[in-house]
Amino acid sequence: MTLPEKTKHTHPHDLGNNLIVRPSSQADTEALLQLVDSVFGAMMEEAGGTHMTHLVRRVMSGTHPSMRPDDFILVEDTNRTERQIVGCTGLLHHTWHYETIPFSVGRPEVIATYPEYRHQGLIRALFVTMHARSKSRGHQVQAITGIPYFYRLFDYEYALELWNTCTIDIERLPSVMHHLPTEYSLRDATSEDIPVIQKLYEEQRCRGMISQIIDKSWWRHQIQTWQTEKPEQNINSHVQMIGCADEVKGYLITSSPQVKRYIQVWDLQLEVRFLS
Incomplete structure (x- = not known):
């Protein structure tokens, strides 16, 4: 911006x-x-x-x-x-x-x-x-x-719902989840993924009455600082790509799992064609 x-x-x-x-x-x-x-x-x-x-x-x-x-x-x-x-x-x-x-x-x-x-x-x-x-x-x-x-x-008043997140207790996650399909994978996002992330975010944003514009500079900052900073210093969201058979299906944004006992899922967006 x-x-x-x-x-x-x-x-x-x-x-x-x-x-x-x-x-x-x-x-x-x-x-x-x-x-x-x-x-x-x-x-x-x-x-x-x-x-x-x-x-x-x-x-x-x-x-x-x-x-x-x-x-x-x-x-x-x-x-x-x-x-x-x-x-x-x-x-x-x-x-x-x-x-x-x-x-x-x-x-x-x-x-x-x-x-x-x-x-x-x-x-x-x-x-x-x-x-x-x-x-x-x-x-x-x-x-x-x-x-x-x-x-x-x-002079502030309540106006919008906040923290529409999912909180996951890391200690309660099983080490192996056999019932989940194995073809799905997560990987850290890179700068090359920004056009796809931007497209998916815009599709989601346009469905709400109130939304925030997020441009390429913000995504780039999130991704690059995640890659370069120590985990205990990283305040940025962890942006990951959801893939299947070498094809990107969406993105996942969470808090840093290294510094807390829980993970907060901030955003999950999938390609529309993969939702059915």
């Missing part, structure tokens, strides 16, 4: 008490990683390696297809000499369709504050600035996933 032009609203905003709200830059990478790892590591008991940490690292490197290094809004405590970034929220750029009508969407993600800075209105200040930035970049809608009910405090 093509990211929108950089916003002109880049001036810091003084909150008082040595706190300012400002946009991020690549120079903030380490301080931002410290914040995200501390907050999400405590939540997930994965200090030093949360999925959010790896997402932030990828964004700040400039390689993420939907977010840039200047797409975080930060709260900085100018009175601290260490860990000066004390709050943050990021902004992903999406294009969705309402049936055949495209519209642009800003999606807040990676929202965090240090515990000692909570209940001071920092998240509200971050959202006010983030919403202004989202509007300045042409987003017609903001959509968020996260803590149930919490984001109603910031």
Whole structure:
């Protein structure tokens, strides 16, 4: 996808008490990683390696297809000499369709504050600035996933069903499943598979009222980072091709099986001619 032009609203905003709200830059990478790892590591008991940490690292490197290094809004405590970034929220750029009508969407993600800075209105200040930035970049809608009910405090309302996934407990899978046909196989997707994946995704997407446009750059990012990153660092979906007799029949998208005790199946799409 093509990211929108950089916003002109880049001036810091003084909150008082040595706190300012400002946009991020690549120079903030380490301080931002410290914040995200501390907050999400405590939540997930994965200090030093949360999925959010790896997402932030990828964004700040400039390689993420939907977010840039200047797409975080930060709260900085100018009175601290260490860990000066004390709050943050990021902004992903999406294009969705309402049936055949495209519209642009800003999606807040990676929202965090240090515990000692909570209940001071920092998240509200971050959202006010983030919403202004989202509007300045042409987003017609903001959509968020996260803590149930919490984001109603910031004018969000429930609108769409989420997490239409299947969760599989790896420990409950039998080592051999004799009753399944053996002619089907799975293999990791490659960049050469993107045209087929794109075609199948578009066929599925067009059947829904609300859908997200996913272009080749997003598929390429998912596939290439899966191939090059260590399993414990891989936050990307695992894209696999479903084949039979050397013929591609569809694709399967799951979470990483290496880092959890379960697999979440995000998407399964087959060629229409193979569904009968």
